[in-house]
Amino acid sequence: xxxxxxxxxxxAAVIVATAPIxxxxxxxxxxxxxxxxxxxxxxGWDFTCRQVGKALQDLDLIPSTMQVVNLSGxxxxxxxxxxxxxxxxxxxxxxxxxxxxxxxxxxxxxxGNTADQVRWLGAVGADYGVIAVAADSxxxxxxxxMDAIKEDPASVAIGGGxxxxxxxxxxxxxxAKEAGIDDVRSVKYIAFAGGGEAVTQLLAGSLQGFTGDLxxxxxxxxxGDIRVIALLAPERLGGEFADLPTAREQGIDAxxxxxxxxxxxxxxxxxxxxYWVDRIxxxxxxxxxxKIMEANGLAPLDLQGxxxxxxxxxxxxxxxxxxxxxxxxx
Amino acid sequence: MxxxxxxxxxxxxxxxxxxxxxxxxxxxxxxxxxxLPGLGPSNGVAILIPLAFTLGLGPTPxxxxxxxxxxxxxxxxxxxSILLNIPGDEPAMMTCLDGYPMAQQGRAGEALALSGVxxxxxxxxATWGLVLxxxxxxxxxxxFGPAEYFALFALAFATLxxxxxxxxxxxxxxxxxxxxxxxxxxxxxxxxxxxxxxxVHLYDGIDFLVAIVGLFALSEVFVFLEHRGTDxxxxxxxxxxxxxxxxxxxxxxxxxxxxxxTTVLGFxxxxxxxxxxxLGSFIxxxxxxRLVDRKGLTFGKGDPRGVAAPEAGNNAAAGGALVxxxxxxxxxxxxxxxxxxxLLSLNITPGPLLFTQNPDVVWxxxxxxxxxxxxxxxxxxxxxxxxxxxxxxxxxxxxxxxxMVSFVGIYGISGSSFDLMVMVGFGLMGWVLRKLDVxxxxxxxxxxxxxxxxxNLRRAVNISDGDYTVLxxxxxxxxxxxxxxxxxxxxxxxxxxxxxxxxxxxxEEGSLSD
Numbered sequence: 001x002x003x004x005x006x007x008x009x010x011x012a013a014v015i016v017a018t019a020p021i022x023x024x025x026x027x028x029x030x031x032x033x034x035x036x037x038x039x040x041x042x043x044g045w046d047f048t049c050r051q052v053g054k055a056l057q058d059l060d061l062i063p064s065t066m067q068v069v070n071l072s073g074x075x076x077x078x079x080x081x082x083x084x085x086x087x088x089x090x091x092x093x094x095x096x097x098x099x100x101x102x103x104x105x106x107x108x109x110x111x112g113n114t115a116d117q118v119r120w121l122g123a124v125g126a127d128y129g130v131i132a133v134a135a136d137s138x139x140x141x142x143x144x145x146m147d148a149i150k151e152d153p154a155s156v157a158i159g160g161g162x163x164x165x166x167x168x169x170x171x172x173x174x175x176a177k178e179a180g181i182d183d184v185r186s187v188k189y190i191a192f193a194g195g196g197e198a199v200t201q202l203l204a205g206s207l208q209g210f211t212g213d214l215x216x217x218x219x220x221x222x223x224g225d226i227r228v229i230a231l232l233a234p235e236r237l238g239g240e241f242a243d244l245p246t247a248r249e250q251g252i253d254a255x256x257x258x259x260x261x262x263x264x265x266x267x268x269x270x271x272x273x274x275y276w277v278d279r280i281x282x283x284x285x286x287x288x289x290x291k292i293m294e295a296n297g298l299a300p301l302d303l304q305g306x307x308x309x310x311x312x313x314x315x316x317x318x319x320x321x322x323x324x325x326x327x328x329x330x
Numbered sequence: 331m332x333x334x335x336x337x338x339x340x341x342x343x344x345x346x347x348x349x350x351x352x353x354x355x356x357x358x359x360x361x362x363x364x365x366l367p368g369l370g371p372s373n374g375v376a377i378l379i380p381l382a383f384t385l386g387l388g389p390t391p392x393x394x395x396x397x398x399x400x401x402x403x404x405x406x407x408x409x410x411s412i413l414l415n416i417p418g419d420e421p422a423m424m425t426c427l428d429g430y431p432m433a434q435q436g437r438a439g440e441a442l443a444l445s446g447v448x449x450x451x452x453x454x455x456a457t458w459g460l461v462l463x464x465x466x467x468x469x470x471x472x473x474f475g476p477a478e479y480f481a482l483f484a485l486a487f488a489t490l491x492x493x494x495x496x497x498x499x500x501x502x503x504x505x506x507x508x509x510x511x512x513x514x515x516x517x518x519x520x521x522x523x524x525x526x527x528x529x530v531h532l533y534d535g536i537d538f539l540v541a542i543v544g545l546f547a548l549s550e551v552f553v554f555l556e557h558r559g560t561d562x563x564x565x566x567x568x569x570x571x572x573x574x575x576x577x578x579x580x581x582x583x584x585x586x587x588x589x590x591x592t593t594v595l596g597f598x599x600x601x602x603x604x605x606x607x608x609l610g611s612f613i614x615x616x617x618x619x620r621l622v623d624r625k626g627l628t629f630g631k632g633d634p635r636g637v638a639a640p641e642a643g644n645n646a647a648a649g650g651a652l653v654x655x656x657x658x659x660x661x662x663x664x665x666x667x668x669x670x671x672x673l674l675s676l677n678i679t680p681g682p683l684l685f686t687q688n689p690d691v692v693w694x695x696x697x698x699x700x701x702x703x704x705x706x707x708x709x710x711x712x713x714x715x716x717x718x719x720x721x722x723x724x725x726x727x728x729x730x731x732x733x734m735v736s737f738v739g740i741y742g743i744s745g746s747s748f749d750l751m752v753m754v755g756f757g758l759m760g761w762v763l764r765k766l767d768v769x770x771x772x773x774x775x776x777x778x779x780x781x782x783x784x785x786n787l788r789r790a791v792n793i794s795d796g797d798y799t800v801l802x803x804x805x806x807x808x809x810x811x812x813x814x815x816x817x818x819x820x821x822x823x824x825x826x827x828x829x830x831x832x833x834x835x836x837x838e839e840g841s842l843s844d
Binding site for chain 2: 040046047050069070071072073074075077078081107109110111154157163164165166188190191192193194196199200201203204205206207219222223328
């Protein structure tokens with residue numbers, strides 16, 4: 001599972017572009033660095049905080065232990081509101097975020113809050129989306145699945161681990177749209193409490209398709225229980241995932257990455273902002289972090305600072321358009 | 331046998347001084363966390379994750395520590411249920427029903443020791459089930475589609491009447507209240523918020539823990555405050571007898587069939603992803619009541635079997651929940667979801683290949699479960715005497731501690747003062763319901779199971795395109811519905827008949843003896 005080759009190939013330009021940011025004056029040092037995980041212990045955000053915090057300390061990138069605070073509720077909305085309303089000018093604070101954060105912001109699911117109220121620091125990796133079927137399914141390719149939906153939308157139920165309108169749902173809709181399905185609302189999506197539960201129902205025969213992250217499907221792909229018919233990445237991944245066909249090479253130009261990263265308070269000073277951007281960037285390039293990414297099935301997404309801000313803005317816009325189309329946003 | 335060979339290898343992995351020390355520490359911490367209201371197994375495990383990471387433990391030692399905490403918390407939950415009528419965690423709720431009456435009758439020691447043994451039996455046999463049946467059991471989980479899950483939860487609600495012996499209508503009201511509370515939050519099947527009044531804190535719905543601590547612990551405090559000065563509690567409580575702390579062989583023998591039956595039930599409930607330990611202990615209790623106490627004479631009034639049943643059931647479910655986690659990578663309960671996240675962070679991918687790819691981790695873990703289980707039994711029986719001292723603490727000292735632990739516990743989990751307000755709200759609701767003599771357990775069950783029940787109904791109907799016949803489309807669903815209908819109707823239809831027969835039989839006996 002070597003992502004480094006791809007990283008060099010695909011994102012060399014991005015690394016070069018971010019390099020100047022890394023050379024900033026060190027006129028800020030956090031006294032008590034703190035990471036808010038907007039979910040209960042054990043979830044994805046919690047682990048983003050804990051792993052990044054631990055790696056930063058192991059590499060001596062921060063002066064003391066990163067304190068992780070769990071502030072769950074509202075799918076991250078409670079933490080977002082807390083940061084905007086009460087802790088807007090703190091320099092020592094970062095908050096874990098992911099595509100789910102962008103999705104909720106795009107759908108106005110954090111009442112009264114918008115993406116420009118915080119400062120987007122950087123990403124630490126991405127989990128690419130997959131669309132899969134059971135190993136014994138007649139469906140062999142993504143176009144097969146899309147044709148089946150076109151022919152009789154009611155006959156194909158696709159399950160995923162997020163709520164309706166959530167990222168797993170949107171990924172399959174992005175693919176459907178690219179495949180020429182005009183009314184994406186006809187795609188039947190069944191929401192489950194997690195990717196694992198949805199895969200179980202795929203194996204049990206209740207569902208015809210699965211949409212989720214590569215890391216969720218990994219174990220079942222290796223065992224041969226399910227077949228990935230499309231990886232929603234710009235190009236094939238390396239190592240053990242080299243066999244997985246991308247949607248793009250099957251003529252359906254759909255990309256869906258569940259990124260993980262951080263934002264900071266909107267009133268954070270520029271010195272602090274540069275400090276955190278630089279730390280995340282240095283961390284990302286370290287061998288230690290590359291190993292952690294590999295262990296967790298994270299693919300490269302090396303975006304920090306201004307580029308990350310633009311990336312988040314763009315993905316929010318995209319999600320908003322799609323959500324409007326399926327009626328989640330009025 | 332290959333499995334036993336693997337298990338022997340597992341013991342070789344687990345039986346190091348470091349691992350034994352970790353297991354002992356985990357069991358001890360787990361028992362305490364389980365006993366504290368508010369801190370349940372899932373939070374207990376989550377709180378100790380940083381410890382495992384800080385100590386730089388490898389995958390197997392980390393898992394040994396964390397699963398010991400898990401098993402320990404399943405044991406510990408019963409302590410506060412029995413002594414204080416406050417469940418230490420969700421699955422221990424059912425233990426209140428007969429455990430607390432036993433304590434009030436001066437049999438607290440007996441109840442604690444018996445429940446310790448029942449926990450051991452449940453966990454011990456469930457771990458064997460895990461060893462021998464894991465690969466086959468995965469297939470059982472695959473038989474359960476949304477329609478089957480809906481039938482299963484419907485079965486749970488149909489037998490709800492069984493748990494409240496006093497007033498069926500009040501139990502039904504409490505369950506409906508719980509179901510209503512379960513509707514709060516963003517509906518995952520449409521993405522639309524329901525009953526949230528624009529309050530972002532309510533988007534994820536009501537946290538069960540907040541509801542439980544409020545309903546049981548805080549309402550207890552409110553009841554105490556109400557009687558402050560009337561010295562009702564103060565005069566009676568210190569005279570509570572602890573009783574024998576070793577259960578008699580006769581009592582154990584009396585409860586053995588109960589323990590064995592509920593172990594099987596609990597284990598199966600644990601294996602099904604999403605059902606978990608709460609459903610395990612609940613179904614165990616209500617089925618056992620149906621079976622051995624048809625007339626509703628002893629259960630709920632301090633029947634030792636009513637203590638043994640849920641404890642064997644929930645500990646067996648804890649073992650069962652590890653089956654889908656290890657074999658499918660799908661958590662069977664909240665705690666296994668946390669354990670799963672730990673596995674992932676340790677670079678271990680749970681799933682169908684885990685048994686072949688990481689045999690040392692799996693078998694080391696299973697061996698550690700056996701060891702932890704014996705440690706817990708050895709730790710819990712002698713400590714019964716210590717635990718029961720809690721009853722000697724006067725309420726005027728105990729109640730402020732309960733209130734403090736409740737607030738600190740809940741705030742510690744969510745870090746949100748909103749949850750504290752919700753908890754106080756539930757406390758007031760619990761106080762009112764107690765005054766009206768409405769049972770509290772069905773409220774929690776409605777909240778806990780209602781969501782899953784609704785979601786599975788909608789998944790099933792959504793997949794079938796609105797065709798409701800899907801709900802009875804397989805033999806499994808028909809079987810579950812039959813049990814549900816019989817379980818619901820039998821007491822209603824035949825209750826009167828049986829009572830009449832009993833009376834006739836008694837009259838005849840009476841006339842004979844005359």
